[in-house]
Amino acid sequence: MVDVPFDTVAGVPPAEVGEVELYHPRSWWTKYVFSQDAKVIAVQYSITAMSIGMVALVLSWLMRLQLGFPGTFSFIDANQYLQFITMHGMIMVIYLLTALFLGGFGNYLIPLMVGARDMVFPYVNMLSYWVYLLAVVVLAATFFVPGGPTGAGWTLYPPQAILSGTPGQDWGIIFMLASLILFIIGFTMGGLNYVVTVLQARTRGMTLMRLPLTVWGIFTATVMALLAFPALFVASVMLLLDRLLGTSFFMPTLVEMGTLTKYGGGSPILFQHLFWFFGHPEVYIVALPAFGIISDLISVHARKNIFGYRMMVWAIVAIGALSFVVWAHHMYVSGMHPYFGFFFATTTLIIAIPTAIKVYNWVLTLWRGDIHLTIPMLFALAFIITFVNGGLTGLFLGNVVVDVPLSDTMFVVAHFHMVMGIAPIMAVFGGIYHWYPKVTGRMLNEALGRFHFWVSFLGAYAVFFPMHYLGLLGMPRRYHDIGETSFIPASAHDLNAFMSVAALIVGFAQLVFLFNLIWSLFKGKEAGGNPWGAASLEWQTPETPPGHGNWGKELPIVYRWAYDYSVPGAIRDFVPQNEPPAGLSAQGSHP
Amino acid sequence: MAETALTNNVEPLARPEGWRGIAADWSSDQRAFKNVSWGKAMMWIFLLSDTFIFSCFLLSYMTTRMSTTVPWPNPSEVFALTIGDKKIPLILIAIMTFILISSSGTMAMAVNFGYRRDRAKTAALMLATAAFGATFVGMQAFEWTKLIMEGVRPWGNPWGAAQFGSSFFMITGFHGTHVTIGVIFLIAIARKVLRGDFDVERRGFFTSRKGHYEIVEITGLYWHFVDLVWVFIFALFYLW
Numbered sequence: 001m002v003d004v005p006f007d008t009v010a011g012v013p014p015a016e017v018g019e020v021e022l023y024h025p026r027s028w029w030t031k032y033v034f035s036q037d038a039k040v041i042a043v044q045y046s047i048t049a050m051s052i053g054m055v056a057l058v059l060s061w062l063m064r065l066q067l068g069f070p071g072t073f074s075f076i077d078a079n080q081y082l083q084f085i086t087m088h089g090m091i092m093v094i095y096l097l098t099a100l101f102l103g104g105f106g107n108y109l110i111p112l113m114v115g116a117r118d119m120v121f122p123y124v125n126m127l128s129y130w131v132y133l134l135a136v137v138v139l140a141a142t143f144f145v146p147g148g149p150t151g152a153g154w155t156l157y158p159p160q161a162i163l164s165g166t167p168g169q170d171w172g173i174i175f176m177l178a179s180l181i182l183f184i185i186g187f188t189m190g191g192l193n194y195v196v197t198v199l200q201a202r203t204r205g206m207t208l209m210r211l212p213l214t215v216w217g218i219f220t221a222t223v224m225a226l227l228a229f230p231a232l233f234v235a236s237v238m239l240l241l242d243r244l245l246g247t248s249f250f251m252p253t254l255v256e257m258g259t260l261t262k263y264g265g266g267s268p269i270l271f272q273h274l275f276w277f278f279g280h281p282e283v284y285i286v287a288l289p290a291f292g293i294i295s296d297l298i299s300v301h302a303r304k305n306i307f308g309y310r311m312m313v314w315a316i317v318a319i320g321a322l323s324f325v326v327w328a329h330h331m332y333v334s335g336m337h338p339y340f341g342f343f344f345a346t347t348t349l350i351i352a353i354p355t356a357i358k359v360y361n362w363v364l365t366l367w368r369g370d371i372h373l374t375i376p377m378l379f380a381l382a383f384i385i386t387f388v389n390g391g392l393t394g395l396f397l398g399n400v401v402v403d404v405p406l407s408d409t410m411f412v413v414a415h416f417h418m419v420m421g422i423a424p425i426m427a428v429f430g431g432i433y434h435w436y437p438k439v440t441g442r443m444l445n446e447a448l449g450r451f452h453f454w455v456s457f458l459g460a461y462a463v464f465f466p467m468h469y470l471g472l473l474g475m476p477r478r479y480h481d482i483g484e485t486s487f488i489p490a491s492a493h494d495l496n497a498f499m500s501v502a503a504l505i506v507g508f509a510q511l512v513f514l515f516n517l518i519w520s521l522f523k524g525k526e527a528g529g530n531p532w533g534a535a536s537l538e539w540q541t542p543e544t545p546p547g548h549g550n551w552g553k554e555l556p557i558v559y560r561w562a563y564d565y566s567v568p569g570a571i572r573d574f575v576p577q578n579e580p581p582a583g584l585s586a587q588g589s590h591p
Numbered sequence: 592m593a594e595t596a597l598t599n600n601v602e603p604l605a606r607p608e609g610w611r612g613i614a615a616d617w618s619s620d621q622r623a624f625k626n627v628s629w630g631k632a633m634m635w636i637f638l639l640s641d642t643f644i645f646s647c648f649l650l651s652y653m654t655t656r657m658s659t660t661v662p663w664p665n666p667s668e669v670f671a672l673t674i675g676d677k678k679i680p681l682i683l684i685a686i687m688t689f690i691l692i693s694s695s696g697t698m699a700m701a702v703n704f705g706y707r708r709d710r711a712k713t714a715a716l717m718l719a720t721a722a723f724g725a726t727f728v729g730m731q732a733f734e735w736t737k738l739i740m741e742g743v744r745p746w747g748n749p750w751g752a753a754q755f756g757s758s759f760f761m762i763t764g765f766h767g768t769h770v771t772i773g774v775i776f777l778i779a780i781a782r783k784v785l786r787g788d789f790d791v792e793r794r795g796f797f798t799s800r801k802g803h804y805e806i807v808e809i810t811g812l813y814w815h816f817v818d819l820v821w822v823f824i825f826a827l828f829y830l831w
Contacts, residue, residue, distance in 0.1 A: 230643035247757035
């Protein structure tokens with residue numbers, strides 16, 4: 001699809017911006033450690049995020065061991081269980097998924113996909129990573145402070161988050177909040193870079209409506225993050241002041257262990273509003289990059305143009321905008337005026353429309369496509385299935401009357417793990433299998449990859465599908481030991497044990513994946529420049545892996561969108577974005 | 592990767608006016624905001640994000656002020672100064688506001704002289720702006736000291752709701768930090784202007800990029816934003 005760009009000379013618009021000054025590293029340290037190259041920063045972000053993610057994975061094993069076999073493991077007590085929950089949730093949502101999608105995929109793909117030599121401010125980009133690393137170190141340090149990490153739950157609700165009944169009240173909560181503040185500062189520096197690079201540093205011919213959907217997803221998510229993280233920043237600062245200085249922003253008058261606390265007059269609901277004004281957009285900050293990546297994977301591996309590109313873009317933008325007016329659907333059980341519940345339920349259900357558009361368009365892209373069941377494609381299909389699954393239970397929970405009885409049960413845990421745990425991580429894996437050849441020049445091992453996919457996908461279903469049923473039975477979440485209850489049958493305990501075994505096996509498959517990443521780096525099959533036959537710009541670099549400055553001497557010129565697959569009459573079944581239309585010389589007539 | 596060209600040299604293109612122009616810009620390649628450099632775009636987007644931070648702070652303050660059951664101290668009495676036996680409400684805040692608004696004027700003039708390449712006047716006006724800002728922070732320190740001497744603490748005060756002190760120290764402290772950072776930036780950029788860094792395209796110490804006079808304007812954007820935020824704090828905290 002070659003649409004005519006705005007004022008062109010023979011199909012090529014004139015360059016508006018001169019060449020950028022690149023920072024040229026002079027030593028090993030500035031090239032690989034304190035690097036200003038977005039590609040190196042992306043790898044640093046990814047490795048850090050996956051390392052801390054491994055900690056969260058181990059925590060989930062420990063939780064599952066306790067839930068599946070209560071009383072068997074004496075080293076897990078109730079306090080530790082709460083600490084595991086908190087750290088698992090916080091790490092997975094913020095320090096793994098957000099950092100990996102935006103800091104990892106964003107840094108690597110944005111400059112390559114828009115045809116830039118680097119991010120617009122490489123130095124700030126480098127600072128972003130180091131502040132993020134500091135945030136991760138502070139977070140990891142909470143495991144070693146007296147009293148251990150905080151056990152307040154990943155939502156850190158006051159008043160319990162800073163009262164003495166909660167584990168980690170001494171140091172854990174302070175480190176946690178400090179780490180969040182650092183993360184937000186670091187993210188803002190990177191996020192500004194991503195947004196400005198997409199808006200202001202595209203190559204000639206690259207209009208916004210020719211961007212691959214991956215860039216659209218990451219771009220919209222970054223804009224959302226820049227507007228949503230401030231609420232978490234403010235909430236963290238105020239909670240930190242409540243804990244350290246004894247202010248009472250969030251703390252009502254209450255009695256603790258028989259004595260009146262020093263607090264009084266604050267509003268715990270205020271924290272919930274601030275937290276979820278961040279927290280709900282956060283769901284889509286994780287989901288939108290996944291949407292984008294999946295769109296590209298499906299199109300490339302089904303050898304077909306994406307169905308309804310414009311609708312896909314507007315759906316991403318609409319989801320991003322709507323996600324700022326639904327936050328209180330996380331607070332139905334906190335109590336609110338029925339009209340507010342009505343409003344937030346309505347906006348929540350409206351989000352289903354653009355989301356459904358996306359799902360239909362993915363399916364219609366697959367329709368009559370030349371589907372190659374490569375590993376990225378398998379993960380993309382798994383994403384669609386898990387995302388639809390989690391999305392449908394989201395419709396249940398978006399309604400006030402259904403949410404209230406289900407809210408404190410395992411049903412909610414199953415829902416959000418499907419929709420923002422399993423689904424985005426499927427997109428992460430698909431993306432890694434897809435772009436690993438570009439990053440390293442070698443393919444990931446096929447057999448290990450297929451093993452990893454099937455165990456992860458089926459295993460994740462074995463863990464989370466029965467969990468819906470447990471939730472409907474009324475099994476509460478956050479409990480470290482259910483004990484004997486009349487409404488939970490003995491078979492539910494067997495199911496819990498089964499899920500725990502499945503979780504251990506899924507976790508083991510991730511170790512295979514990590515082994516594959518390292519092994520293939522040295523022994524993987526040589527990939528060549530464009531092993532998937534993809535049309536988007538990042539596969540057209542002169543070198544693989546892309547060299548310093550990405551593009552060699554000349555920046556590429558873009559003539560078409562990123563989805564020209566199986567074009568009738570074309571020689572190959574894909575036409576790269578920088579291939580000029582017939583009758584135009586390679587660089588156009590405008591130098 | 593040539594070392595010569597800049598990010599700001601704009602070739603004038605014939606483009607439609609008004610809304611059609613905006614639509615044309617956003618559907619064009621390379622840049623969505625024509626004639627806007629990277630640095631300026633980044634500052635605008637940062638300010639948008641920072642707006643959300645201050646909005647959250649102010650909304651939280653208003654929520655706690657409305658939800659607390661203890662009466663809120665009267666700001667006109669708390670922030671009054673006794674000058675020559677007369678108690679004048681909000682006099683210090685009025686002077687502080689006047690100084691900060693004036694500093695926006697000197698900043699705007701500095702931007703103008705910067706684009707005229709008048710190094711001495713630009714640097715002088717930037718330093719004047721920084722001096723106004725430092726005076727503002729100094730007076731804020733005086734105000735804090737006075738309140739602390741009178742027994743106001745983040746966790747309580749003699750006159751009513753504890754949230755009064757908490758919100759006051761948090762919000763003015765966060766704003767004062769912004770002003771202080773602005774003052775440091777102004778002094779650093781003024782030094783570069785005076786040294787002629789932007790005329791000889793000397794490279795930055797950290798970023799190793801060439802500087803332009805536009806950085807004066809970008810610093811100005813930040814400074815005007817900090818002033819604007821103060822107007823809201825003034826209205827919502829002191830006048831309410």
